[in-house]
Amino acid sequence: MKRFLLWGVFIGAILFHTAAESAADWEALKEAAKNLRTVKAEFLQKRFLQILKTPLLSEGRFFFDATGGLRWEYQKPLRSLMLQKGDQIRGYHFADGVWKPDMTQAVEARRLVLGEIRQWIQGRYEESKTFKFLFVPGPPAKVVLTPMEGIAKFINRIEIFISAEPGVIQRVEIEEPGDSRTVIEFRNVEINSRLPAEIFDKP
Amino acid sequence: MKRRRQWAIGFLGFLISVSGCASLTEPVLKPGIREDLSGCYTPFPAKSWKAVHQIEAVIQERISSSLIGITEGEPSEQKIHSLLLTPEGFILFEAELREGALSVSKAMPPFDSPAFARGLIEDVALLFLAPQPLPSGWKRGEDGTWTCRWGRPGEARTEVHGSMEQGWKILRRNDQGVLTREVFLNGPFVRGVASHMDLRAFGPAGYKLKMNLLQADF
Numbered sequence: 001m002k003r004f005l006l007w008g009v010f011i012g013a014i015l016f017h018t019a020a021e022s023a024a025d026w027e028a029l030k031e032a033a034k035n036l037r038t039v040k041a042e043f044l045q046k047r048f049l050q051i052l053k054t055p056l057l058s059e060g061r062f063f064f065d066a067t068g069g070l071r072w073e074y075q076k077p078l079r080s081l082m083l084q085k086g087d088q089i090r091g092y093h094f095a096d097g098v099w100k101p102d103m104t105q106a107v108e109a110r111r112l113v114l115g116e117i118r119q120w121i122q123g124r125y126e127e128s129k130t131f132k133f134l135f136v137p138g139p140p141a142k143v144v145l146t147p148m149e150g151i152a153k154f155i156n157r158i159e160i161f162i163s164a165e166p167g168v169i170q171r172v173e174i175e176e177p178g179d180s181r182t183v184i185e186f187r188n189v190e191i192n193s194r195l196p197a198e199i200f201d202k203p
Numbered sequence: 204m205k206r207r208r209q210w211a212i213g214f215l216g217f218l219i220s221v222s223g224c225a226s227l228t229e230p231v232l233k234p235g236i237r238e239d240l241s242g243c244y245t246p247f248p249a250k251s252w253k254a255v256h257q258i259e260a261v262i263q264e265r266i267s268s269s270l271i272g273i274t275e276g277e278p279s280e281q282k283i284h285s286l287l288l289t290p291e292g293f294i295l296f297e298a299e300l301r302e303g304a305l306s307v308s309k310a311m312p313p314f315d316s317p318a319f320a321r322g323l324i325e326d327v328a329l330l331f332l333a334p335q336p337l338p339s340g341w342k343r344g345e346d347g348t349w350t351c352r353w354g355r356p357g358e359a360r361t362e363v364h365g366s367m368e369q370g371w372k373i374l375r376r377n378d379q380g381v382l383t384r385e386v387f388l389n390g391p392f393v394r395g396v397a398s399h400m401d402l403r404a405f406g407p408a409g410y411k412l413k414m415n416l417l418q419a420d421f
Binding site for chain 1: 259
């Protein structure tokens with residue numbers, strides 16, 4: 001549950017801020033989120049662990065549709081995928097040349113996470129029962145998320161850095177206990193572009 | 204269907220700890236010449252290492268899951284530090300084995316049972332650490348392959364067969380002589396760490412682990 005909540009935080013924060021029209025004004029960010037229809041982006045994830053000298057690198061892409069679709073996909077080095085369409089949530093991993101359904105009990109956890117994400121996308125950050133937030137105008141402009149009781153033993157804080165380009169997030173940094181952290185950098189972000197309908201249906 | 208998948212992942216640790224056995228003929232093996240003894244250790248890293256592997260776990264031939272495994276080892280101390288992560292990078296399990304003593308520093312459900320921890324670290328040790336103490340028997344074949352065995356009849360024992368060129372097979376038997384684990388290590392070998400590893404646990408609760416090297420971080 002907790003690990004999917006963290007993962008959901010990444011996505012929720014990304015989606016909310018990619019929808020923004022101005023990086024410098026919190027009210028403008030919230031207002032811009034209301035106009036969000038779709039988001040498409042690529043990402044590079046760097047996983048820093050105390051045990052490793054160099055970070056684990058993962059590349060992927062995600063797609064979001066405000067009507068209820070979400071696709072979060074890792075393409076390298078492991079191929080894995082989470083698909084949501086409406087209430088239906090499915091996970092896959094790629095092995096032996098085919099996509100295989102995940103054997104996971106986390107569907108309900110993912111459903112809760114995605115529900116929270118939708119609150120954020122709609123600009124209702126303050127309704128989160130998981131994180132307190134602070135908007136820092138910068139530069140660099142960023143949002144700092146601090147966990148409330150319960151999740152605090154899994155995560156110290158999250159910082160979301162907003163790009164100088166209006167409406168685009170630059171990166172997300174997640175600090176965890178034990179000198180571990182994750183940095184996700186985004187590129188080729190497209191807001192409100194047309195997405196293939198089947199992108200949320202099948203791997 | 205969903206409940207069956209829920210059951211499956213929660214059961215993974217249990218499977219590792221209780222998986223059964225398969226019979227396989229065990230050849231007679233006596234102590235060989237001393238010069239050939241060092242070959243028995245070549246499947247295992249000789250110096251400290253860190254490695255990242257992609258893992259596909261297949262349970263009972265029909266349900267699979269993808270994970271990332273990180274291992275750090277120090278052979279001189281019989282020490283292994285092991286992590287399991289989701290593809291997203293979240294740590295599910297972290298434990299250390301040092302001279303037989305296991306300490307678990309992180310274990311998220313469903314990987315939080317003591318049986319899972321012990322089973323996992325024993326599998327990791329089988330893949331990376333040379334058995335102790337000296338082999339009870341060994342020989343080098345005319346084709347350049349080694350066959351070595353640790354342990355004697357009535358004890359749990361480990362058998363290694365192969366070469367760096369042809370790859371290695373490791374067999375683990377219980378004290379009844381029945382096969383419980385079969386491992387294939389295939390190159391290229393990066394400072395003693397195999398790029399491709401396949402582990403099979405036998406029995407009604409059998410499983411397979413297919414591992415591919417993603418990163419060596421020395």
